[in-house]
Amino acid sequence: MLLDHFKSNSTLFNIFCACLTVWLIKHLINFINRLRKLPSGPWGLPIVGYLPFIKKHAYIQMTELAKKYGPVFSFKCGQCDVVVINEVKAIEEAFKNDHLLARPNTTFIPGFKRASSLLEMSGEPWKQQRRVALTILRNVGFGKLTLEEKVKQEINMFIDSLKSANGAAVDFGEVIKLSVANNISILLFGHGFEYTGSVINNIEYFSKFMFMPSIKFFVFLAAQFNSELKKVTSNQKELEEKITVEVIKHKEKKATHEIEDYIDGYLQEMDKQKDSNTSFNMDTLRRNTADFYAAGADTTTLVLNHMMLYLITYPEYQQKIREEIKQTIGFERQPDYEDRTSMPFTMAFIYETLRIATITPLNLHRRSAQDTKVMNYFIPKDSIVIFNFWAVHRDPNLWNDPHLFKPERFLNDDGTKAVKSPNLIPFSGGKRVCPGANFAMTELFLYLVSILQNFQVSAPKGDKISHEVVYAFNRILKKPLKVHFHILSL
Structure with missing residues (x-):
């Protein structure tokens, strides 16, 4: 009363x-x-803000909004202020801003309760996990010839599997993802898998819901009835269950004290810190391994898919790369990554694929840990910050004919050297740069050269080549890429 x-x-x-x-x-x-x-930007609706107006290909929409509101703009999305950075100089400045290193306080897969992974952590736990991860990966092979040799062995088996197809059309996306997955498996688990038994799963992040953490419970309920959302959580659970099996095997052999892979190194770090209150625990190990696996396998696979698409679309570039192979390596010796310095057009082709495909057009969302500024634009504490790499890679002020596939743009004037432009940022940048960037570049070069060293590639006769993509955090070719691999007769 x-x-x-x-x-x-x-x-x-x-x-x-x-x-x-x-x-x-x-x-x-x-x-x-x-x-x-806040920077200017579009208005939305009460409570939900601009969320209902975000389109399927959000990166293209963000690029168009930048033309109206400027290179840095903002909008309200659910509970969050969202700041989108679309211009290369502003992104480079943001990379150097330590206040923009944090992640959102929600998980990347909504409604799925789990420990935070290295990709999702912020602050001191992130620094500790990243430092240890880089140390372990460097010790077990990152940047070492021994790892390159293992990748080359895997590529040998991959080439043999293509030869066994006897010229029949192959679903390239299916066979390449199994091979690439084995490379990251060697780093994480110490071994690869049979092509019929790989643990790879495509993890699709529905990041739209990150803007409204208060509705996570309802998203979780929706996942019980929506097949796509259900697939996200079930794939992740299945992957982590298989990782658990691998961890158990590693714990059983731990007495040898030999660090052969990431799981070995992490278990050793857990032992060192078992008496302190840290983020090094079994749940985080599973989460880190799952995210490393998905990121390391999926993104490289998608780039190779697009690379094959451009080889088929522009067969004249196959011949140019093959001429470099003939002059530098020949057709008997397997390529080494150091051969790239003598193969400028091949590297230019890879750079242009990374640019025009822009597999990950928007970054994994950042959060401003406190009030800060980028290029004099105010970014309040706890804002979601998005880098639009697509806008940079398609900026006509940076690239001539940005919508055309032109590897020559990455060559110097006389074509004798490949020049990687600072405006090409496929692996993000700053302290949150992809830790596997160099490893990915090694894979891209070795797979590309090995394929063209052995095959002439083409689409099945009568097939219409489709460049259409679907967007689920990554840009994925909509149609399966069927390819004929014709063994070269030299």
Whole structure:
């Protein structure tokens, strides 16, 4: 009967109303001030903000909005302020800003409760996990010839599997993902898998829901009835269950004290820190391994898919690369990654594939740990920050004919050297740069050269070559890529 008490005491009721009014005015003023400081951008609806207006290919929409509102713009999306950075100089400045290293406080897969992985962590736990991960991966092979030799062995088996097709059309996406998965498996598990038994799963992140953490419960309920959302969580659970089996095997052989892979190194670090309160635990090990696996296998596979698409679309480039193979390596010796310095057009072809495909057009979302600025644009604390790499890679001020596939743009004037432009940022940058960037480049070069060293590739006769993509965090070719691998007769 609190309301009756207020009614019987008009003075107390008036004081309550005055306090409520002051509180509302204060919060309204704070809201308006925050809004005025933010970069300009499109308006949305109450509560949900601009969320209902985000289109399927959000990166293209963000690029168009930048033309209207400027290179850095913002909008309200659910509970979050979202700041989108579309211009290369602003992105480079943001890479150097330590206040923009944090991740959102929600998981990348909504409604799926789990420990945070290295990709999702912020602050000191992220620094510790990243430092240890880089040390382990470097010790077990990153950047070493021994790892390159293992990749070359895997590529040998891959080439043999293509030869066994006897010229029949092959679903390139299916066979390449199994081979690439084995390379990252060697780093993480210490061994590869049979092509029929790979643990690879495509993990699709539905990042739209990250903007509204309060509806995660409803998203989780929806996942029980929506086949696509259900697939996301089931794939992740299946992958982590298989990783658990691998971890158990590693714990059983731990007595040898030999660090052969990431799991070995992490278990050793857990032992070192078992008496301290750290983020090094079994759940985080599973999460890190799953994310390394998905990121290391999926993205390289998708780039190779696009690379094969451009080889088929522009057969003249096959011949140019093959001429470099003939002059540099020949057709008997397997390529080494160091051969790239003598094969400028081949490297230019890889760079142009990375640019025009832009597999990951928007970064894994960042969060501003405190109020900060980029290029004099104010970014409030806890804003979601998005880098639009697609806008940079298609910026006509940076690239001539940006919508055309032109590897020559990455060659110097006389064509004797491949020049990687600073405007090409396929692996993000700064302290959150992809730790496997060099490994991915090694794979791209070795697979490309090995394929063209052995085959002439083409689409099945009568097939219409499709460049159409679907967008689920990564840009994925919509149609399976059927390819004929004709063994070269030299």
